[in-house]
Amino acid sequence: MNNSPIDPHSVGIVETQHFTCCVPPDELHLKSGLTLGPITIAYETYGTLNDDKSNAILICHTLTSDAHAAGYHAGDKKPGWWDGMIGPGKAFDTNKYFFISPNVLGSCKGSTGPASINPVTGKPYGLSFPFVTIEDMVAAQRKLLDHLGIKKLFSVAGGSMGGLQALIWAVHYPECVHSAVLVATNYRHTAQQIALHEVGRQAIMSDPDWLNGEYYGKTIPARGLSLARMIGHITYMSDKSMDEKFGRKLIGKEKLGYDFSHDFEVENYLKYRASSFVQRFDANSYLYISKALDYFDLSEDGDLVSKFKKTQAHFLVISFTSDWLYPAYQSKDLVRALKANDLDVSDCEINSSYGHDAFLTEVESQSKLVTHFLNRLHREKFHGHR
């Protein structure tokens, strides 16, 4: 893969756009009871919106990702985070559909978040940024779709945290969603998921450079954030995928050093990934978004089934055998609740050793499911038959 514009399966060079809404006094009312405005949403689009605006698919991203899901930014060698899935002739086919990929509220990749300037004070929000939830992220996306004139999504798709957003779309805006593709996701954050996030948050907040979130313009809390990222990376892989990738391979030495410098390749890998991460992601955004994930519970009153009473969407639910961060049984529970509502739901647990990362790496098997699922709905909707 290269960024040559003649690659027939790439959307080519793309640019991130920005949309601002919720300008006071029309602030967004957040789930916490607080309000936020103005709000800027960074987003990218791929493909062409048809005349009656019925071919739009919303792509939702993960904790630390961004609006750049496909194609290349000018000068970049690396494509967007779901480029294997989105493009001409790919599972999410830009020849057929129009894709909108927004950056979530609370992030630091162009949408309003704790690193943004608070127009009231002229300084970054820091911890004065109100808590945002997955529901709030989706409410902000709705504003973007209103702006684009899209009343109903042909589909909404996402993995991990993106799946939670897609789920909220189908539940809170049932009239706006024709179908949903939920990958490696669940319907409530469990104690283990919360615990893993909390270790990451504590790592950030115990970094002396964090300064209670007021580190902007000073030294960033790089040690804490990189530790959080290392923990994250471990949870995204599986026992097997780590062992296959690194084994006990040594780094830069022939034998064990018997000291605390890095001996193993896996140590070096984590350090490398973490150090590149702290350059591109804001520590406060990590705190806010991980908390938004932990607050997520569609079954908060203990009843999941009734949440889908008004939902009409067709569902595709995909999970992976080795994903221990969002285990397949959680997807199965979700599927059960969807079936109990007589909804049209297809689901598959893909055999993979890549852990949670599988939703980014298992392009071929995912592509089959997504392609066939969307093809059926496309035939039914646009050609009137299966």
Added chain:
Amino acid sequence: MDTAEPAKKVRFDHRVIASLLKPESRVLDLGCGDGDLLALLIKEKNVKGTGIEIDEQAIYKSMERGLTISHADIDSGLQDYSDKRFDYVILNESLQQVLNPETVILEALRVGKAAIVGIPNFCHVGARVQIFFQGQVPVTRELPYEWYNTPNLRFLSLRDFRRFCRERGITIEKEIGISNHEQTVPFLPNLFAHTGIYLLSKD
């Protein structure tokens, strides 16, 4: 359906099952495999079909044909559905491989207004001959497995199945014996039919 799909000879048991179904009905196919039967029922009877399948590769094939498929085994796949959600629940050539056939059939008749069950007849005359004259467990065209590699957990005859239904208050609305020569077997099906197809109901 995908127009690119090559024409495939329709299996005789699938034809028989299709003949039992009312058009436009809601159908659940347990152990749907590549989706051959469901695709036929959608095409010819315009049913609204869902399949349950455990094999990942088979799921891809079924999805490709435009089917709604859930990844589950037959033993646990039914508990998710509400009562009488389907007009028909189909268990064709899969009952002999489930762990708890009794539970599965009763569950099928809970979520379905009717069930269609296809079973291989282990007491077909050919099998009886092998047992009697050769003194060995039969290996036939329909039951090609040896004792050490068979996926079948249950060995039953049409008569066994009738008795099972009678004892559990299950009504056999229709029994169709079929041979491997693509014919129905109205005469002594427990002896001459290779397969029995049943339309079942329960109050």
